[in-house]
Amino acid sequence: MSALPTPARQRRKDARPAELLAAALDVFVEKGFAATRMEDIARRAGVSKGTVFLYFESKQALFRAVVQEAVVPHLAAGEALVEAADRAPAQLLPELLRRYWQVLGDARLAGIPKLVMAEAGNFPEVAAFYHENVVQRGRALFMAVLERGMQSGEFRVGDPLVLCHLAIAPLMFSCMWRQTLACCDTESIDPEIFVQTHLDMFMRGLLADPAGERKPE
Incomplete structure (x- = not known):
C-alpha cells in the first residue's frame, strides 16, 4: 500500500525553518546584527513575527542557526x-x-x-x-x-x-x-x-x- 502524500500545509511547515534562515541571512547581512529586528526577518520571509518566535526564541538564537546552516x-x-x-x-x-x-x-x-x-x-x-x-x-x-x-x-x-x-x-x-x-x-x-x-x-x-x-x- 503506497504512503499517503504529505499535505501541502505540512510540507510548508517543514520547509519554514529553512525559509526563515534564508531570510535572516539576507537581513543580517544588509542591516547588521543590532539593526535587524525579528519583524524585518518575518516580513522578508512572508510570515508573522510570532511565527519566527515559534522556531527561534531570540535574535541571538536565530543568528546562531544562520551560522550553523550557512x-x-x-x-x-x-x-x-x-x-x-x-x-x-x-x-x-x-x-x-x-x-x-x-x-x-x-x-x-x-x-x-x-x-x-x-x-x-x-x-x-x-x-x-x-x-x-x-x-x-x-x-x-x-x-x-x-x-x-x-x-x-x-x-x-x-x-x-x-x-x-x-x-x-x-x-x-x-x-x-x-x-x-x-x-x-x-x-x-x-x-x-x-x-x-x-x-x-x-x-x-x-x-x-x-x-x-x-x-x-
Whole structure:
C-alpha cells in the first residue's frame, strides 16, 4: 500500500525553518546584527513575527542557526577533505585556501564575518559563538594540514598558528575591503589575480624545497 502524500500545509511547515534562515541571512547581512529586528526577518520571509518566535526564541538564537546552516557545512566539507588524506599537504593546503576564498567571495556569506567584527564590542556573546564554532574550527583545520606538511618534510618548520594567520589574513582583508572601501577605490585588483599571487608567494615561502629551486647534485 503506497504512503499517503504529505499535505501541502505540512510540507510548508517543514520547509519554514529553512525559509526563515534564508531570510535572516539576507537581513543580517544588509542591516547588521543590532539593526535587524525579528519583524524585518518575518516580513522578508512572508510570515508573522510570532511565527519566527515559534522556531527561534531570540535574535541571538536565530543568528546562531544562520551560522550553523550557512557557514558550518563548508567547514565540515573541508574537514572531510583533510580526513581523506588522499593528497600531499602541498596540494591540499592551496585547495583549502581556494575553498575558503570561494566562501568569502559569496556576498551573502562574506557579510557574516564583517557583521561579527563590526559588532563584536557590543555583542560579545555573538562574537564568542562565531569564534568558537567558525574561527577556531577553521584554524584547527588549516593547522592540521600545516603540521602534517612539516612532519612529512614538505613544509619548513614554523609556528603553525602564525603560518595559519599569514595564509588567511590577506584573504580576509580583501574580503573586508570589497565589503567596505572598494566602492571608493579607483584602482581595483582582479580577485583571481590577487588570490593566485597570494597562493604563489605563500606556498613558495612555505615549501621546504620550492619547485625550480633545487640545487643540482
